[in-house]
Amino acid sequence: MRTRTKGLILNEQSVGERDRLITVLTRDRGIVRCFVRGGKSFSNKSFAATHTMCYSKMNIFVGKNSEIVDDAELIRFFSELRQDIEKLALVQYMFEIAICCIPQGLDSEKQLSLILNCMHFLSTGDRSDKFVKTVFEVRLMLSLGFVPDILYCYGCGCYEADVMYFDCQKNSIVCSSCAKEGPNMLKLSRGALTALRYIIVAEPKKIFSFNISQESLDQLSQCSEMYVLSQINKHPGTLDFYKQVCTVT
Numbered sequence: 067m068r069t070r071t072k073g074l075i076l077n078e079q080s081v082g083e084r085d086r087l088i089t090v091l092t093r094d095r096g097i098v099r100c101f102v103r104g105g106k107s108f109s110n111k112s113f114a115a116t117h118t119m120c121y122s123k124m125n126i127f128v129g130k131n132s133e134i135v136d137d138a139e140l141i142r143f144f145s146e147l148r149q150d151i152e153k154l155a156l157v158q159y160m161f162e163i164a165i166c167c168i169p170q171g172l173d174s175e176k177q178l179s180l181i182l183n184c185m186h187f188l189s190t191g192d193r194s195d196k197f198v199k200t201v202f203e204v205r206l207m208l209s210l211g212f213v214p215d216i217l218y219c220y221g222c223g224c225y226e227a228d229v230m231y232f233d234c235q236k237n238s239i240v241c242s243s244c245a246k247e248g249p250n251m252l253k254l255s256r257g258a259l260t261a262l263r264y265i266i267v268a269e270p271k272k273i274f275s276f277n278i279s280q281e282s283l284d285q286l287s288q289c290s291e292m293y294v295l296s297q298i299n300k301h302p303g304t305l306d307f308y309k310q311v312c313t314v315t
């Protein structure tokens with residue numbers, strides 16, 4: 067069987083002397099791994115369109131035990147993100163989370179659009195890296211069915227307070243009167259909670275269209291990261307690398 071799809075290459079590895087194995091987030095079949103036969107050669111017709119960070123159209127042969135790229139045509143290569151170590155590290159983290167969380171065989175249009183949008187905003191610099199990372203974390207989890215309860219305090223049912231907390235164990239918000247202190251409680255200012263609510267309900271095209279102070283973004287970013295880590299079964303090594311790079315730069 068042969069299929070035609072569009073996909074973003076999230077990872078590539080060398081196989082033997084001539085071939086490469088690529089991991090692709092496809093629009094219609096989730097995460098797919100396929101071989102590029104002769105893919106190490108510059109003269110290979112798919113060479114330019116099958117590297118990490120390429121968004122490409124692909125014809126794929128689906129065999130019994132493996133899938134092989136017949137040919138690939140480049141739509142966009144985010145080469146500019148390779149020039150900035152902090153952005154590159156963030157993209158690698160986003161890719162690792164995507165590979166870890168997005169299942170095979172499912173329609174992944176939402177997730178693919180989200181990552182492409184995040185890469186676009188990282189490229190233009192219109193939003194800070196931390197802003198993009200936060201939106202990515204919240205929306206990716208949301209698209210996979212992990213929805214935090216951010217409407218009311220789970221203790222008293224209040225909607226707002228000057229300070230509320232996100233309880234990472236219960237994946238829910240709680241006000242300062244009801245919260246019991248602990249490492250799982252992350253502080254959320256009014257601004258941070260408003261932004262979190264916005265990211266969750268906004269139309270896909272508008273998820274980057276909000277303003278937030280640096281202090282509130284710092285709180286929200288910590289919260290979204292903890293939320294992702296609590297939903298996946300492994301600690302992403304790329305997150306440590308991203309943080310190291312942020313500290314140095």
Ligand SMILES: [Zn+2]
Pocket residue numbers: 219220221222223224240241242243244245
């Ligand atoms: Zn309460």
